[in-house]
Amino acid sequence: xxxxxxxxxxxxxxxxxxxxxxxxxxxxxxxxxxxxxxxxxxxxxxxxxxxxxxxxxxxxxxxxxxxxxxxxxxxxxxxxxxxxxxxxxxxxxxxxxxxxxxxxxxxxxxxxxxxxxxxxxxxxxxxxxxxxxxxxxxxxxxxxxxxxxxxxxxxxxxxxxxxxxxxxxxxxxxxxxxxxxxxxxxxxxxxxxxxxxxxxxxxxxxxxxxxxxxxxxxxxxxxxxxxx
Numbered sequence: 170x171x172x173x174x175x176x177x178x179x180x181x182x183x184x185x186x187x188x189x190x191x192x193x194x195x196x197x198x199x200x201x202x203x204x205x206x207x208x209x210x211x212x213x214x215x216x217x218x219x220x221x222x223x224x225x226x227x228x229x230x231x232x233x234x235x236x237x238x239x240x241x242x243x244x245x246x247x248x249x250x251x252x253x254x255x256x257x258x259x260x261x262x263x264x265x266x267x268x269x270x271x272x273x274x275x276x277x278x279x280x281x282x283x284x285x286x287x288x289x290x291x292x293x294x295x296x297x298x299x300x301x302x303x304x305x306x307x308x309x310x311x312x313x314x315x316x317x318x319x320x321x322x323x324x325x326x327x328x329x330x331x332x333x334x335x336x337x338x339x340x341x342x343x344x345x346x347x348x349x350x351x352x353x354x355x356x357x358x359x360x361x362x363x364x365x366x367x368x369x370x371x372x373x374x375x376x377x378x379x380x381x382x383x384x385x386x387x388x389x390x391x392x393x394x395x396x397x
Contacts, residue, residue: 173191197250203254215266217255219248223285227283229283241291248292263308265307267299267308267309268311270313272314275293278290311357314367319343
C-alpha cells in the first residue's frame with residue numbers, strides 16, 4: 170500500500186485524482202469492492218486494465234501442481250474476477266474499455282515457460298470471445314502483447330520457481346508498454362504489440378508453426394545458479 174500511496178501522490182502532484190486500493194485479484198469480493206469504491210469516488214468507470222500476473226519457470230513435468238494452480242489463479246482467474254466485477258457497470262453505462270495485458274508468449278509459447286504461457290493463452294481466449302460478444306455495444310476489449318519488460322517480473326519468477334534463469338532476446342521498458350496502452354485508450358484497437366517486431370512471431374506461428382518452433386528455441390529460459 171505504501172507504494173500505491175507514492176504513485177497516487179505523483180498523480181495528485183500532476184493535477185490528477187487517485188484512489189489507491191490494496192486488493193487481491195484472486196478474490197472475487199476484493200474485485201467487487203474495488204469497482205464499488207471506484208464508483209463511489211468517481212461516479213463512473215471508464216477503463217479496466219488487467220495487468221496483475223507473475224511468471225513460473227520449468228519443464229511441464231517439473232512444475233508442482235500447486236504452483237500451476239496458483240499461477241492460474243492469479244494470471245487467469247484474476248483477470249476473470251476483475252472483468253466480471255467491471256462488466257455489469259460497463260453494460261449499464263453503455264461504454265467502457267477492458268484492457269487485458271497478456272504477453273507475446275500468449276501468442277506463441279516459449280520453452281520452459283509453459284505454465285505462464287498457458288495462463289496468457291487463456292487470457293487471450295477469454296478476451297477474444299468477450300470482444301466478439303461485445304461488438305457494437307460501445308464496450309471495447311484490447312489485448313496487449315508485451316515482450317520481456319524491465320520490471321520486477323524476473324525477481325518474482327526466480328522466487329516462485331526456486332532458481333534463476335537467463336534468456337536472450339530483446340527487452341522493452343515499462344514506459345513503452347504504458348505509452349502503447351495509453352494510445353489504445355485514446356483510440357481503441359483490438360490488439361497492441363508494444364514491441365512492433367513481436368507481431369511477426371505471431372504471424373510466423375500461424376503460417377509456419379514448425380519454423381516458429383525453431384525460432385523460439387533460442388529464447389528459452391536457461392537455468393543459472395539458484396538463489397541462496
